[in-house]
Amino acid sequence: MFRKCITTLVQNAFCSGTSTHIIQEICQRSIHNTAGFVRPPKILITGGLGQLGTECAKLLRTQYGSENVILSDIIKPNQAAVESGPYIFADILDFKGLQKIVVDHRVDWLIHFSALLSAVGEQNVPLAVRVNIEGVHNVIELAKQYKLRIFVPSTIGAFGPDSPRNPTPNVTIQRPRTIYGVSKVHAELIGEYYYHKFGLDFRCLRFPGVISSDPPGGGTTDYAVAIFHEALRTGKYTCYLKPNTRLPMMYIEDCLRALHEFMCAPDDKLKRRVYNVTAMSFTPEELVECLSKYIPNLHVNYKPDNRQLIADSWPQVFDDSEARRDWNWQHKYDLNNLVDFMVKDVQENYINAVNGSDTRATIKI
Ligand SMILES: NC(=O)c1ccc[n+]([C@@H]2O[C@H](COP(=O)([O-])OP(=O)(O)OC[C@H]3O[C@@H](n4cnc5c(N)ncnc54)[C@H](O)[C@@H]3O)[C@@H](O)[C@H]2O)c1
Numbered sequence: 001m002f003r004k005c006i007t008t009l010v011q012n013a014f015c016s017g018t019s020t021h022i023i024q025e026i027c028q029r030s031i032h033n034t035a036g037f038v039r040p041p042k043i044l045i046t047g048g049l050g051q052l053g054t055e056c057a058k059l060l061r062t063q064y065g066s067e068n069v070i071l072s073d074i075i076k077p078n079q080a081a082v083e084s085g086p087y088i089f090a091d092i093l094d095f096k097g098l099q100k101i102v103v104d105h106r107v108d109w110l111i112h113f114s115a116l117l118s119a120v121g122e123q124n125v126p127l128a129v130r131v132n133i134e135g136v137h138n139v140i141e142l143a144k145q146y147k148l149r150i151f152v153p154s155t156i157g158a159f160g161p162d163s164p165r166n167p168t169p170n171v172t173i174q175r176p177r178t179i180y181g182v183s184k185v186h187a188e189l190i191g192e193y194y195y196h197k198f199g200l201d202f203r204c205l206r207f208p209g210v211i212s213s214d215p216p217g218g219g220t221t222d223y224a225v226a227i228f229h230e231a232l233r234t235g236k237y238t239c240y241l242k243p244n245t246r247l248p249m250m251y252i253e254d255c256l257r258a259l260h261e262f263m264c265a266p267d268d269k270l271k272r273r274v275y276n277v278t279a280m281s282f283t284p285e286e287l288v289e290c291l292s293k294y295i296p297n298l299h300v301n302y303k304p305d306n307r308q309l310i311a312d313s314w315p316q317v318f319d320d321s322e323a324r325r326d327w328n329w330q331h332k333y334d335l336n337n338l339v340d341f342m343v344k345d346v347q348e349n350y351i352n353a354v355n356g357s358d359t360r361a362t363i364k365i
Pocket residue numbers: 046047048049050051052053073074075090091092093112113114115116117131153154155156206207208209210211216217218219221
């Protein structure tokens with residue numbers, strides 16, 4: 001759906017009577033936003049075939065041109081990924097390999113998405129340490145050497161049971177109890193250190209659970225994506241969190257717009273290198289109530305597993321007032337329009353695509 005929105009925006013720009021004006025605006029914005037560049041920035045995205053990477057590449061390619069955004073990962077791309085723009089193999093643990101990519105492609109911005117997420121990280125701590133900590137050392141050092149602007153996402157998981165949870169401010173105690181959270185606090189601190197010590201243009205947003213129709217990568221907030229797929233296919237869902245577990249969330253379009261606006265924000269607006277951003281907070285039962293308007297016979301039961309312990313230590317409501325104040329962050333999607341978009345997207349692009357128009361749950365779109 002998001003993909004379609006962007007494609008439509010660009011198509012409209014080229015097809016409508018006011019096309020020249022809109023295209024000029026897009027071009028000027030890209031030059032203006034990258035103050036200092038006389039050409040669009042060349043952008044490398046690591047871990048680019050995950051939940052955020054593919055959609056991020058689409059957004060940035062509409063802004064800066066397909067050839068200026070290089071997607072990289074260690075997994076085999078599907079046909080669509082290969083056809084949509086440059087894709088290369090890049091293991092985040094291979095410093096020399098990354099160095100060659102940055103030099104050969106004259107990279108200006110590095111968006112570092114490679115990571116093992118919270119639930120997966122707990123299952124393989126040594127690998128999480130390597131990918132999430134050693135990987136960050138590699139990209140930070142690379143960004144310093146080649147004077148790149150670097151974005152590293154952090155997360156609500158960078159907080160722990162000792163942090164205030166409702167609301168969780170931008171600066172507060174951070175004592176996470178997952179290796180994922182520990183690695184993200186490390187990334188925040190080393191990025192800030194390189195900024196103060198070497199002037200590295202390090203930028204970091206702490207995202208809440210990100211919701212999109214694409215499959216998520218093994219995080220604690222994944223239920224808020226999986227429920228749409230399961231409920232629309234079968235009319236049922238078994239949730240691994242308790243019904244009253246409140247967590248901050250964000251629709252992917254808001255998340256990626258935040259990333260892009262933050263990357264383009266003039267340096268003198270930024271009072272910090274690390275900001276909380278969010279859009280809403282809800283519990284599984286609140287999401288179910290909203291989704292029931294589309295699937296009246298929806299049946300959800302609750303079987304909490306290990307992820308409940310993780311969720312219980314995370315923020316319930318995220319305070320992103322500093323991002324709103326400093327670089328004018330504003331979300332667009334609340335729970336109601338998130339559910340509306342997700343139902344239509346999953347229905348059209350996943351359920352109908354597999355089943356024809358025949359689905360088992362009764363849906364009121
Ligand atoms: N999705 C969310 O809800 C969310 C929320 C907060 C923060 N984040 C952060 O955003 C980033 C992207 O998240 P995502 O949901 O797209 O994750 P994801 O798990 O879907 O994707 C991560 C990608 O990293 C790749 N990867 C793993 N090991 C690698 C290696 N050695 N070298 C190169 N790539 C490797 C994987 O193949 C995968 O494609 C992560 O840093 C995550 O912590 C995500």
